[in-house]
Amino acid sequence: MGCGVSHSLRQPTGGTTTKSGPGHGAGELNGSVNTNGSHVVAGGAPNGTRREVNGSGATASTGKEKYLGHPILRESNQDGKVYQLAVYCNTPKLDGLTFACRDALTGTVWMRTMDEEEVVLWKNKSASGLPWPVFWKYLTAAFTNTLRDPPRSIAIPGNKRRLDISIRGVTREDRHLLPTELANCGADPSITYTCYFLPFLESYTKRKTDRTRQEAAAEAAEPVINESESLVEETEGKIEALRPGVEVLRAELREVNQEKGELAGLEKQVLRAIKHRSVEKGTHHLDALYNDGGARPFQHAFWAKEHEPVYIQTCPSLLQLLVKAHENALDGPPRPPITDVAASLKGKKPLYNDIETILQCIDAVDEHNFDPFLLDKMTNGGALVYTAWALTYKYDLVNAFNLDPEVVKNFWVAVTAGYHPNPYHNATHAADVMQCTHYIMDRGKMRSLIRMKKEDEFACLLAAGIHDYDHPGFNNNFHTKTQAYLGVLYNDRSILENHHCACVFELMRHAKYNILAPLSEDQRKEVRDTVIELLLCTDMGNHSKIMIAFRRRYQESPDWHSRRDDVKNAMVMAIKMADISNCSRPHDLYMRWADRIAEEFYNQGDYEHRLDLPASPFMSRRKHQTDFPLGQISFMSYIVLPMFEDVVNNLLPSLSHVVKQVEQNRAYWQQNKAKDNSSEQ
Numbered sequence: 022m023g024c025g026v027s028h029s030l031r032q033p034t035g036g037t038t039t040k041s042g043p044g045h046g047a048g049e050l051n052g053s054v055n056t057n058g059s060h061v062v063a064g065g066a067p068n069g070t071r072r073e074v075n076g077s078g079a080t081a082s083t084g085k086e087k088y089l090g091h092p093i094l095r096e097s098n099q100d101g102k103v104y105q106l107a108v109y110c111n112t113p114k115l116d117g118l119t120f121a122c123r124d125a126l127t128g129t130v131w132m133r134t135m136d137e138e139e140v141v142l143w144k145n146k147s148a149s150g151l152p153w154p155v156f157w158k159y160l161t162a163a164f165t166n167t168l169r170d171p172p173r174s175i176a177i178p179g180n181k182r183r184l185d186i187s188i189r190g191v192t193r194e195d196r197h198l199l200p201t202e203l204a205n206c207g208a209d210p211s212i213t214y215t216c217y218f219l220p221f222l223e224s225y226t227k228r229k230t231d232r233t234r235q236e237a238a239a240e241a242a243e244p245v246i247n248e249s250e251s252l253v254e255e256t257e258g259k260i261e262a263l264r265p266g267v268e269v270l271r272a273e274l275r276e277v278n279q280e281k282g283e284l285a286g287l288e289k290q291v292l293r294a295i296k297h298r299s300v301e302k303g304t305h306h307l308d309a310l311y312n313d314g315g316a317r318p319f320q321h322a323f324w325a326k327e328h329e330p331v332y333i334q335t336c337p338s339l340l341q342l343l344v345k346a347h348e349n350a351l352d353g354p355p356r357p358p359i360t361d362v363a364a365s366l367k368g369k370k371p372l373y374n375d376i377e378t379i380l381q382c383i384d385a386v387d388e389h390n391f392d393p394f395l396l397d398k399m400t401n402g403g404a405l406v407y408t409a410w411a412l413t414y415k416y417d418l419v420n421a422f423n424l425d426p427e428v429v430k431n432f433w434v435a436v437t438a439g440y441h442p443n444p445y446h447n448a449t450h451a452a453d454v455m456q457c458t459h460y461i462m463d464r465g466k467m468r469s470l471i472r473m474k475k476e477d478e479f480a481c482l483l484a485a486g487i488h489d490y491d492h493p494g495f496n497n498n499f500h501t502k503t504q505a506y507l508g509v510l511y512n513d514r515s516i517l518e519n520h521h522c523a524c525v526f527e528l529m530r531h532a533k534y535n536i537l538a539p540l541s542e543d544q545r546k547e548v549r550d551t552v553i554e555l556l557l558c559t560d561m562g563n564h565s566k567i568m569i570a571f572r573r574r575y576q577e578s579p580d581w582h583s584r585r586d587d588v589k590n591a592m593v594m595a596i597k598m599a600d601i602s603n604c605s606r607p608h609d610l611y612m613r614w615a616d617r618i619a620e621e622f623y624n625q626g627d628y629e630h631r632l633d634l635p636a637s638p639f640m641s642r643r644k645h646q647t648d649f650p651l652g653q654i655s656f657m658s659y660i661v662l663p664m665f666e667d668v669v670n671n672l673l674p675s676l677s678h679v680v681k682q683v684e685q686n687r688a689y690w691q692q693n694k695a696k697d698n699s700s701e702q
Contacts, residue, residue, distance in 0.1 A: 081141050084154030085115055088161040091224040094217070095164050097171040102126065104174050106184070108164050109220045112227075118143075120184055120201050121216045122174045130212045131174075131182040131203035148197040151190065159188040160199075180205045192695065278631075314531025316439035317491070317524070325493040330438035333403050335430060336373055342380060343410055349417040351463060373400060383411050386456050387464065389679065390607050393452045402437065404452040409433045409486050412459050416482065421475045423539045432536040435528060439490050444620040446492035451485070453614075457599035458485040465673040471591045472582040476544055480551035481592055483536075485599055487525045487552075488559055492517060495625050497562065502634055515560040522556045551589065558593045559600050561660075567593060568664060575671040594668050604653075604661045604686055605679045611686045619649055650690040657687040 092109030103125040111117040111134065118140045121132040135143060144156055151159070163172055163186050172186040186199040206212050316330035350356050373379060382396045386408060397404035413419060413429055440448035458481055462468045468478070493507075497516045500508035511519045526549065529535045537545045558567055574590055581587045603614035626640035639652035665680050 081137055081144075081153060082115065083152075084157040085110060087154070088157040090115065091228070092220045093161065093164045094221070095171050096125070097173070099173060105217070106164065106172055106174070107217055107220075108160070109224075112220065112223050119216075119220075120203060122182055122184055122203055123213060123217065124208075128208040128210065128213060130206045130208070130216050132206055132216055133184075133201055133203045143199070143201070147199050148188065148190075151197070155191075156188075159197075160186065163188050174203075177202070275633075314528070314533055315435050316528070325495065326441070328441045328493075330435075331402075332434055332438045333401060333406065335403065335406060335434060336376075336400075339373065339376060339379065339400075339407065340410060340430065342376070343383065343407065344414050346380065346384065347411045347415040349420070350415045351468075352417065375399065379407075383407055386411055386415075386459065389457075389460060389464075389605075389682075390610070391453070391456045391460075392610065393449045393456070394610075394613060396452070397449045402448065405437045405440070405448040405455070405486060406430070406433045408452040408455055409436075409482070412455065412482055415459075416475075416478050418475065418479050418482075422479065422544070424536065425539065428532075428534065428536055428538065432529075432534045433486070435534050436487055436490060436525065439524065439528070441492060441494060443492060443494040444624070445614070445617040446489045446494060446621065450614075451487070451489060453603065454488060454596075454599045455482060455485040457602040458482060458596055461595045461598060461673065461676070465595075465676045467591060467595055467673060470581055470672070471588045473588070473592075476547050477551065477588065477592060480548045480555065481595065483548070484552045484555040485596055488521060488556055488596070488600065489517075490521045491524045492521070494621055495628070496637070497560070498637060499625055499629070502629075503632065515557050515562065518557050518560045522553050551592070554589060555593060555596045558597060564597075564660065564664075567597070568667070572667060575667070581672065591672060594664075594672065598665060598668060601661055602679075604657050605665065605683045607682065608686055608689065615653060619645065650694050654687055654690045654694070657683055662687070 089108070089110055092107060095106045097104050097106055105123040105125055107119075107121040107123075109119055111119060117134065117136045119132060119134045121130060123130045144151075144153075148156055172184050175183045175185055177183050182203045182205075184201045184203055186201065188197050188199065189195065190197055206216070315332075318327075318329050346356055348356070379396065379399050382392060382399065385391045393404045393408070396407065400407055410430065410433065413424070418424060419426060419429065436451075437448045440446075440451060462473065462478065462481060467473070471477075473481075495505075497508075497513075499505070500516050501513045507516050507520050510516075529537060532538065537548060540548065557563070571590060571594060574587065581591050603611055603618075605611075606614065622637075622640040623642040623645070626636045626642055629636050629640070639648050641648060661683055662680065665676075665683060669676050669680055
């Protein structure tokens with residue numbers, strides 16, 4: 022078409038991706054341009070030739086028909102002259118691309134026609150990061166949007182002109198400059214006719230033909246449409262007639278579900294009564310349950326999954342090796358290498374096959390990339406037991422308080438059994454929080470900063486390991502909204518936190534699990550009081566109040582060890598950080614935790630839907646793609662980062678790398694959100 026001029030893009034064009042604004046290439050080149058308006062012809066066009074241009078499946082023709090299916094003409098004032106700028110695809114297959122620039126006064130036309138392959142090279146040279154549909158959209162916008170500067174014609178030596186086209190990038194701040202050299206085709210009126218009038222005439226003719234075909238198709242389809250509308254009206258009438266009956270059935274279904282829950286509870290009571298018929302005469306079955314000790318099988322709400330505690334089998338050989346590898350490792354002499362410890366097992370047959378790998382996994386308890394998932398998998402659900410065992414010896418608590426190792430093992434096995442198999446609030450999470458609490462105390466140097474006593478170390482590790490014991494998988498707000506048993510029991514005040522604490526101390530009533538038995542009365546009271554305070558502070562409903570108190574305190578004095586309240590305040594911040602530390606873990610570990618919290622959220626949201634309750638924020642499974650990334654960004658921006666930054670800046674500066682990891686995990690969701698917004702545009 023036209024003069025048929027086509028120049029290779031291998032010529033130097035100087036195309037760059039630039040930021041808009043003063044001081045950048047695009048801004049300086051475009052200068053001040055007065056826009057007089059534009060004329061746009063829009064409509065449909067036949068599919069063009071499609072050719073694969075990259076591995077993603079996008080082609081150069083993807084989006085071309087939608088955004089550049091018809092020629093576009095725009096006038097632009099430049100240096101006192103009026104130029105008529107045109108862009109269009111080569112008909113009839115919409116392949117290739119043509120740019121034309123006409124001097125309105127002299128009639129001189131400059132143009133360039135590219136085939137499909139040249140278009141690909143031209144686009145990839147200056148805007149390779151843009152997907153093809155987005156590229157066509159923004160190229161079209163450069164010729165149609167009167168609020169932006171139009172493409173500018175720049176004279177260059179050799180009687181040529183360069184058309185500089187500035188389009189936006191993936192974000193609004195980015196700009197791509199697409200320079201295109203145009204050849205002089207002369208001022209003959211036939212050139213103007215060929216380059217300007219003929220493409221628009223062909224487009225108009227096709228539009229008219231397409232419209233005629235569409236009108237004929239619509240006329241032929243009208244009887245079918247009328248018949249369908251009649252059928253829809255008839256169906257809607259039947260639906261309305263059935264609606265009252267459906268509402269009755271829904272009400273009956275709710276009653277049946279409620280009766281089903283009540284019958285299930287009654288069935289359990291009967292089974293327990295049968296189970297305890299053999300108990301000594303005169304002993305109440307609840308007394309017998311206390312006498313038996315251990316984790317409880319109570320189901321506190323009929324919609325919660327039934328949980329029957331399962332006691333894992335521990336490996337005596339592994340427990341012995343952990344003592345050898347970790348006993349008094351913080352303050353005592355250097356411990357032997359893991360390989361030497363594992364070598365002492367030669368000739369023995371331990372419970373687990375790969376003891377050395379398990380030892381290496383537990384040895385990472387001093388690092389922030391500790392992997393509780395791998396440890397839990399390799400020990401058949403024993404991550405909490407072995408993490409707690411190793412840390413108990415690492416802090417030399419057995420010697421400090423004369424603890425019975427058998428009771429220590431029994432206690433943590435029972436605590437593990439008491440954790441429900443929830444997606445997130447489970448024994449693996451407890452092991453993760455306990456390890457992070459240790460990391461903050463040791464690598465974060467909190468032990469020395471606040472001069473922690475052995476009672477403090479014991480209380481912190483104990484609180485971290487039991488902080489979600491017997492968690493049913495539903496949060497405090499759910500218990501309050503449904504008037505569940507635990508909500509009524511604890512008067513809607515830190516419901517689950519009170520429950521975790523009470524259940525564990527009730528567990529210790531039995532000598533087999535009483536890990537605090539060897540402590541003096543004063544020591545036991547101090548450890549118990551500290552554990553209760555730490556656990557109640559993990560209630561996110563109290564987060565703002567706790568943070569206000571912490572900020573007020575760190576403005577007073579850098580001395581954190583002289584007053585007992587200051588020591589407790591620091592320990593509170595440690596367990597609160599550990600409780601939400603999944604956001605600060607390396608990205609692969611963080612994403613595994615994120616998947617699990619999402620699933621637990623959606624389980625609660627599903628039950629809220631069944632109970633005709635409004636869905637709690639970020640707990641609707643149907644809104645995962647939009648709400649979950651937003652929820653993670655908000656949680657890290659308004660809860661995690663402010664707290665971590667306050668603690669690092671004013672208490673534990675050696676943990677600054679943890680803040681950076683939170684920022685990296687947040688950036689992952691922000692980048693994905695930006696990509697989604699860009700693709701929608």
